[in-house]
Amino acid sequence: MRIICCKVNHLINPMGYEMRRTVFSWLVEEAIGKKQSAARIVVSLHADLHAPVTDTGFTDLNSIAADVPVQLMPRTRYYWQVTVRSDANEEASSDIQWFETGKMGEAWTAKWITCEKQARHPVFRKQIMPGKNVVKARLYISGLGVYEAAVNGKRVDNEYLTPYCNNYNAWIQYQTYDVTEQLQNGGELTVTLGHGWYSGRFGFFSKPGGPGDYGQEDRLIAEIHLSYADGTEQIIATDESWQVTRSNITDSSIYDGETRDDTLTDTEPEAVSIMEAPIPVARYSLPVTVHEQLKPIQLIRTPIDETVLDLGQNLTGIFDLRVHGVPAGGKVHIQMGEVMQEGCFYNENLRSALAEYWYVSDGTDRVIRPHFTFYGFRYVKIEGIPELTADDFTALALYSDLPETGCLVTGHAKLNRLIKNVEWGLKDNFLDVPTDCPQRDERMGWTGDAQAFSATACYLRDCYAFYRKFLHDMETEQREHDGMVTDVVPSFANAAYKGTACVWGDAVTIIPWNVYQYYGDISILEDCFDQMKAWVDYIRRVDGDHQGWKKVFHYGDWLALDHPNRKPDQCLGGTDVGYIAYVYYMRSAEIVAESAGLLGKAAEALEYRQLAQKLRDSIVHDYFAPSGLCCVDTQTGLLLALKHHLTPDPAVAAARLQQKLKDNDGYLQTGFVGTPFLCKELSDHGAADMAWNLMLNEDYPGWLYEVNLGGTTIWERWNSMNPDGSVSSTGMNSFNHYAYGSIAEWLYGDAAGLRMGTAGFRHAVIVPNPTPRIGFADLRYQSAAGVWQVKWDAPDKKHLHMSITVPFGCTAEVTLPFMDQAPIMLDAGAYEYDYAAVRPIGKVWTLDDRLIDMLIDKQAKAVLAQYAPESIDLPYSMQLNSISALIHDLNVVHLDAEQAATLASALATID
Ligand code: BGC
Numbered sequence: 001m002r003i004i005c006c007k008v009n010h011l012i013n014p015m016g017y018e019m020r021r022t023v024f025s026w027l028v029e030e031a032i033g034k035k036q037s038a039a040r041i042v043v044s045l046h047a048d049l050h051a052p053v054t055d056t057g058f059t060d061l062n063s064i065a066a067d068v069p070v071q072l073m074p075r076t077r078y079y080w081q082v083t084v085r086s087d088a089n090e091e092a093s094s095d096i097q098w099f100e101t102g103k104m105g106e107a108w109t110a111k112w113i114t115c116e117k118q119a120r121h122p123v124f125r126k127q128i129m130p131g132k133n134v135v136k137a138r139l140y141i142s143g144l145g146v147y148e149a150a151v152n153g154k155r156v157d158n159e160y161l162t163p164y165c166n167n168y169n170a171w172i173q174y175q176t177y178d179v180t181e182q183l184q185n186g187g188e189l190t191v192t193l194g195h196g197w198y199s200g201r202f203g204f205f206s207k208p209g210g211p212g213d214y215g216q217e218d219r220l221i222a223e224i225h226l227s228y229a230d231g232t233e234q235i236i237a238t239d240e241s242w243q244v245t246r247s248n249i250t251d252s253s254i255y256d257g258e259t260r261d262d263t264l265t266d267t268e269p270e271a272v273s274i275m276e277a278p279i280p281v282a283r284y285s286l287p288v289t290v291h292e293q294l295k296p297i298q299l300i301r302t303p304i305d306e307t308v309l310d311l312g313q314n315l316t317g318i319f320d321l322r323v324h325g326v327p328a329g330g331k332v333h334i335q336m337g338e339v340m341q342e343g344c345f346y347n348e349n350l351r352s353a354l355a356e357y358w359y360v361s362d363g364t365d366r367v368i369r370p371h372f373t374f375y376g377f378r379y380v381k382i383e384g385i386p387e388l389t390a391d392d393f394t395a396l397a398l399y400s401d402l403p404e405t406g407c408l409v410t411g412h413a414k415l416n417r418l419i420k421n422v423e424w425g426l427k428d429n430f431l432d433v434p435t436d437c438p439q440r441d442e443r444m445g446w447t448g449d450a451q452a453f454s455a456t457a458c459y460l461r462d463c464y465a466f467y468r469k470f471l472h473d474m475e476t477e478q479r480e481h482d483g484m485v486t487d488v489v490p491s492f493a494n495a496a497y498k499g500t501a502c503v504w505g506d507a508v509t510i511i512p513w514n515v516y517q518y519y520g521d522i523s524i525l526e527d528c529f530d531q532m533k534a535w536v537d538y539i540r541r542v543d544g545d546h547q548g549w550k551k552v553f554h555y556g557d558w559l560a561l562d563h564p565n566r567k568p569d570q571c572l573g574g575t576d577v578g579y580i581a582y583v584y585y586m587r588s589a590e591i592v593a594e595s596a597g598l599l600g601k602a603a604e605a606l607e608y609r610q611l612a613q614k615l616r617d618s619i620v621h622d623y624f625a626p627s628g629l630c631c632v633d634t635q636t637g638l639l640l641a642l643k644h645h646l647t648p649d650p651a652v653a654a655a656r657l658q659q660k661l662k663d664n665d666g667y668l669q670t671g672f673v674g675t676p677f678l679c680k681e682l683s684d685h686g687a688a689d690m691a692w693n694l695m696l697n698e699d700y701p702g703w704l705y706e707v708n709l710g711g712t713t714i715w716e717r718w719n720s721m722n723p724d725g726s727v728s729s730t731g732m733n734s735f736n737h738y739a740y741g742s743i744a745e746w747l748y749g750d751a752a753g754l755r756m757g758t759a760g761f762r763h764a765v766i767v768p769n770p771t772p773r774i775g776f777a778d779l780r781y782q783s784a785a786g787v788w789q790v791k792w793d794a795p796d797k798k799h800l801h802m803s804i805t806v807p808f809g810c811t812a813e814v815t816l817p818f819m820d821q822a823p824i825m826l827d828a829g830a831y832e833y834d835y836a837a838v839r840p841i842g843k844v845w846t847l848d849d850r851l852i853d854m855l856i857d858k859q860a861k862a863v864l865a866q867y868a869p870e871s872i873d874l875p876y877s878m879q880l881n882s883i884s885a886l887i888h889d890l891n892v893v894h895l896d897a898e899q900a901a902t903l904a905s906a907l908a909t910i911d
């Protein structure tokens with residue numbers, strides 16, 4: 001038995017994070033026993049754990065989230081260990097873990113310092129000469145806009161864009177670094193500041209060179225705490241004694257990039273001045289670090305003689321570029337783009353974001369790397385390096401450190417590429433804030449996009465701490481806006497982002513709920529309960545007695561394809577926004593009620609349950625016929641009816657949804673609201689074949705259409721690119737928006753078939769939807785409770801092989817597909833099933849099926865085209881008949897008995 005993955009507050013050995021509670025978690029593997037019988041956590045100030053400050057003794061501790069209070073002191077490292085006993089009398093202890101507190105409530109000796117504003121970015125400096133033998137050195141630091149700290153010219157850490165992106169009017173984070181080694185013999189601490197989100201222009205109303213929303217001055221605060229071998233301590237803090245020189249970076253901007261001039265000479269030290277500013281607080285943000293390093297797959301000389309590098313992957317990050325052979329004063333210009341057009345470099349869809357880098361060489365060959373910006377790019381245009389080779393460039397993917405938890409592979413190459421694209425969509429848009437996109441003049445925490453993708457994200461990576469920070473951002477906005485959740489979080493102190501809308505604002509209930517469901521730690525609900533409630537109360541006030549919530553502007557089913565006045569650039573969908581607004585209002589009220597129930601808040605549980613019920617009654621009254629028909633007769637309208645159990649007769653709504661899809665030749669029309677539930681509601685209501693049709697459809701609109709056109713991420717619009725490879729519009733068109741990547745939730749939870757049964761996946765419900773069309777699905781998911789594995793193989797329509805691993809301490813309810821058996825209950829262990837399906841797996845077409853239904857199935861249509869070509873172009877009224885009727889009764893498809901039999905067997909063998 002081994003204990004792995006030990007975390008505190010969902011972080012491994014965290015240093016200097018916000019620690020209002022201490023929630024421990026761990027996983028057990030290689031056990032003989034099935035579950036934990038008891039566990040013990042010991043916390044001590046000493047690495048050998050003697051004289052514990054906390055010792056739970058062997059007791060019933062929840063391995064997913066053991067909230068064990070520890071009396072914490074500031075700037076202190078605590079060591080801990082968990083020991084687990086199993087029901088087979090095994091006992092194992094984890095390696096010794098630690099966490100270290102930050103300054104907590106302690107006063108700062110340091111003062112904020114600033115300097116004269118100049119184009120050349122400031123470098124604050126201080127000589128640090130320890131008087132004695134240093135046993136421990138810590139740096140507590142924050143800088144605005146963004147900072148990079150170094151000792152003797154070497155970075156103190158591997159983080160980028162600290163202190164990260166938040167509402168700086170409400171809170172400023174500081175980071176804690178262990179600098180014991182760097183300061184052993186003393187040296188110079190230098191801190192360079194860039195503009196970042198604080199003083200750089202930001203938001204799509206800003207213009208290159210324009211001011212930042214939060215402030216203009218450069219600011220630094222830092223404390224170095226030196227602990228000496230003789231037990232004494234010294235603090236070196238920012239004050240009037242620090243000095244400033246100027247870096248060679250002459251401009252920086254999140255959107256526009258960076259400029260650096262190495263011909264500039266060193267400057268004389270300048271004095272700093274002290275300024276008042278809010279005291280920073282311990283970090284919530286995860287480190288943003290370099291992950292993948294990609295080399296170009298190609299150097300392209302374009303028809304107009306540009307030199308462009310192709311990374312083969314659309315990614316978010318920075319780069320290393322080897323500059324060589326450039327004379328002193330020579331300029332290198334680098335520009336970033338996501339797609340090429342007519343074989344040439346293209347960046348118009350970035351709108352006002354310049355996304356470039358300018359370098360003025362001093363004639364020395366060297367590697368350059370941006371410091372205070374990031375780009376969303378696949379293609380890089382480079383001017384000014386005469387003998388550039390592809391090898392000179394390395395792309396560095398930058399994103400928040402989020403441990404990988406999910407891995408899904410299938411037997412279908414294009415589907416696998418799509419899964420990769422969803423994973424890249426996450427990596428590219430999880431840079432401290434869950435953003436809409438990483439390239440154009442937005443890159444903001446659009447809440448609607450974030451909630452749509454949150455369940456998928458929780459399968460792919462451990463996002464608990466990441467979303468915890470975002471929810472804190474949200475709370476600071478709500479505090480400023482009377483409970484309202486701004487469309488964009490943080491809202492960048494800019495009046496333009498201070499609106500709200502249904503679905504978008506409902507992120508404040510949906511995200512904590514998903515985080516709780518996936519990670520099983522109820523503290524997220526405890527921490528967020530007031531803000532969730534504040535949002536519902538805000539809507540309640542706007543709604544008043546006259547359904548006022550329906551009347552404010554809502555984005556609705558954003559980017560759906562069914563608006564009656566559909567124009568190429570159309571953003572709004574065709575589903576009644578008042579209906580969507582009320583369904584989400586009801587859902588938010590339900591989540592508040594359910595959370596209150598879990599948290600033991602009986603009065604609030606009752607109040608919000610009653611509110612939710614009142615809203616449900618009103619929705620059913622206003623939008624449903626007694627027959628069960630939904631009056632909001634769109635794909636998304638019906639999906640919401642099914643998902644939220646609004647229809648008196650789900651079978652009626654499900655049939656209508658299928659009919660709507662057939663009427664649209666089997667193609668989806670859904671936008672941000674409907675898409676996450678589309679395949680799920682179909683497979684849950686007996687139409688898995690139709691879900692697979694949508695999933696595997698390779699034409700527009702569909703997920704694999706993007707893959708066929710070379711997409712390496714998920715696009716903002718179903719038609720971001722036209723079939724001929726041209727960009728459909730420049731107004732609002734990104735090739736890296738993750739919202740439609742929410743299909744991975746269905747792939748994990750329904751196609752592979754692993755769904756959460758109880759919070760944290762302690763209990764799972766396994767109901768796969770196999771199809772020979774993708775051969776197999778092989779899923780590994782490291783849940784909060786343990787590592788699950790579900791694999792099915794469907795080599796043909798008759799056979800199924802399944803293997804399932806239930807982790808230690810977990811149970812599963814498994815429905816073997818195409819078995820017609822009651823679900824099986826499993827406890828920890830590995831299981832294999834090999835069997836013959838009781839029914840053919842997937843749809844088997846016969847001559848008795850309607851032509852119209854066959855025509856929307858690509859494979860059936862291909863068979864018809866080969867064996868009964870006359871059927872393909874028959875008018876709509878004829879398509880409503882079966883093939884058999886078209887041959888025998890109507891005599892419009894001319895096949896003799898032998899030809900009809902050949903057609904029938906060709907149809908039957910489609911897999
Ligand atoms: C963003 C979206 C966002 C939307 C709001 C866009 O500009 O990129 O993804 O949700 O505006 O409607």
